[in-house]
Amino acid sequence: MIDKQVHDFDAALAGVGDGATMMVSGFGAAGAPQDLMEAILDRGWRDLVVISNNAGEGERGLAQLIRAGRVRKVVCSFPTSSNAEYVRDAWARGALELEIVPQGTLSERIRAAGAGIGGFYTRTSVGTPLAEGKEQRCFDGVDYVLEPPLRAGFAFVRARLADRWGNLTYNKSARNFGPSMAMAADVTVVQVDRVVGLGEIDPEQVVTPGIFVDRVIEVAAT
């Protein structure tokens, strides 16, 4: 019997520890697994390496982890969202490393890891400082850079509904990075608003099939 639902954060976070590499879904606060981030904060783990579009946003979740000095590095496209003085401060002090990846390349690199692609060529960043050190190549007269896949030990994702097989739906633009991150980690942990019975999600409407999901934790939306 398959039942991916877990009932407490200890079970949701089993295996996470100091130095963990983790993808965190969300674009700003939309789709960010805030309660999972706070449970990580509570457990005191340090030296975390985070892959996320932003370096947190606002007051909650990943922003708290960074403020508390728990994050060593963020791989992201845009670290300085609104109210992100905590990022500027930590970065200026040398306490936080930032690796900047163009947003579409970030997302495609994550998908590539999940899809078993060993690398891909994109025009994005050609001729810019972000292409430095990358292999460059010309196809049909157009220049491309080679980008490697991007994996992590964990993916922490926020979704709307799940069933015990781990099938997921999302809400509006909170979908963002969730579906690709869920494919690209050794362990995918999903914070959902509600777990529903098997078969209650229309098979045509499943956005992330359960094959990509390891653990589901229900946290009632606030």
Next chain:
Amino acid sequence: MIDKQVHDFDAALAGVGDGATMMVSGFGAAGAPQDLMEAILDRGWRDLVVISNNAGEGERGLAQLIRAGRVRKVVCSFPTSSNAEYVRDAWARGALELEIVPQGTLSERIRAAGAGIGGFYTRTSVGTPLAEGKEQRCFDGVDYVLEPPLRAGFAFVRARLADRWGNLTYNKSARNFGPSMAMAADVTVVQVDRVVGLGEIDPEQVVTPGIFVDRVIEVAAT
């Protein structure tokens, strides 16, 4: 005002002609745009180059085009589905060229074209005759081959519902190649069971957003 619905096959097929390169959705008969294929047959165009998982299936659609000698070449993963003597015959006579691509590589190459990817590395086909002549490369001790994107002038796709913006839903496993092919052609023409009013497709359930669709023709399912 955006209205992608066309009301006859002449409008649906505008620009197609002898030598056209066209993607055709479907896995076997499921999701195959049979009526569009038959309209092409009626118009007598020849030397067609087809990209499709199978070289037709059964009696209708692409199978008719091949039987009638209108198709010069099929790029596919598996040309000899059931009742495919017409493929064996045409191929044995030298009247039909077949280019065999592994199924996942075929689908990924189509998606790459639609997603602006200049090429990608896959382990699929390494060490096999289908890797011959392809660039090979080792990342982290694993061998990959380089695969180029695959585009076409036209994509002919079968879907279930559409609205006037071209948003699409599909039916069950008839979804198959449709969503990726719709992204990868200069002109994407979709045969749907029914055109519904704008807003009648739940925005969470749109599988192919209208941005990928140029023309929609309603053909009541038989």
Next chain:
Amino acid sequence: MTAAKLTRAQVAWRIAQDIPDGAVVNLGIGAPVMVADYLPADREIVIHSENGILGMGPTPPAGEEDPDLINAGKQPVTLLAGGSYFNHTDSFAMIRGGHLDCCVLGAFQVAQNGDLANWSTGDNARPPGVGGAMDLAVGAKRVLVMTDHCTRDGSPKLLEVCTYPLTGRGVVDRVYTDLAVIDIADGRFVVREMVAGLDADGLEALTGAPLDFADGCGVLSAAIG
């Protein structure tokens, strides 16, 4: 006579007039978002937001904001009938795959060969960040730039060569400034419209590169105040 410099809203209005019926357009974070307010009412234009929205609608009334429905600038928005949601990877497949008819981006600098610099001033005292600008710059069929003609201290932003780190190489098609509408063609700036009260020498003095002037170069004005 002083040049009748356009306000930012007027530049947004002017850009909106150039977006054809049926186009799919992405409006960059910041001033370009204003273009949405001036799209002609008789055209149906689909706005794409890189965080997974097509058919983005206006700001919701106060109290009806949904934190899960935001634009690329993370402001609350709405969805029009016909709109759809999709994931980030698919959204950038649209962008990179050449499916957007145009995008409107801000700029620090634009060079006469179409190079765009809009993400970094090379200031190493500030954390870097690029967002989706590099993807939009290479991906959209037409890249329109919305910018003041000069910086606040009067330096030209239209240059022979960008001095800031690039966002994209040779990507810009047209620049809309508070003074002029300028195409990029064959490695040259070609002025198509210019505000009243300015002549060719005047505009050239405010520009860091030589200018060509289109036959029938018109007057840049806006139908809004």
Next chain:
Amino acid sequence: MTAAKLTRAQVAWRIAQDIPDGAVVNLGIGAPVMVADYLPADREIVIHSENGILGMGPTPPAGEEDPDLINAGKQPVTLLAGGSYFNHTDSFAMIRGGHLDCCVLGAFQVAQNGDLANWSTGDNARPPGVGGAMDLAVGAKRVLVMTDHCTRDGSPKLLEVCTYPLTGRGVVDRVYTDLAVIDIADGRFVVREMVAGLDADGLEALTGAPLDFADGCGVLSAAIG
């Protein structure tokens, strides 16, 4: 004493016993599909079909077939509660990305280093066709092969080196034949189970490569007739 050769159904039964509860498995076209009929009732196993289905169910009753709901062999199937549909590219992302726990494939030949040949006999008089076999061969976490031990004319299918064109290089983990269950480990065939009435020499005589025998090599039998 003659070897108690297994029927194809019995081989399918034997494979089914090795698929653990909760596994996601792809069953190749042809004989491997029979494995589905013998999955232990107390295990919940998710069947993947490369044409975009997870949670595939059994053949529908006559008259209830849906031409839009078929398996990779293009036969009508059903969907279980918890199942889902997705497009072909996503389906092969699952396969290639290593998300399937195992797949069961047929074979023309298997070599002791795990090379698999199952798509072409190199016969240039027949049109080629590979389907999804090469993707499954490299992608699934475990590749199980279901095959007769010998061809109809008695030639061995388990060889030192494949002579037919490969499907994948070094991909096979375990082979289930009508005579034995054989692991591939460190470039050698290691027999784990063998049917009654056959000894090591007898099996080796039917095999085109040297065999190792696991400690406690068991008897291969099936609980079905």
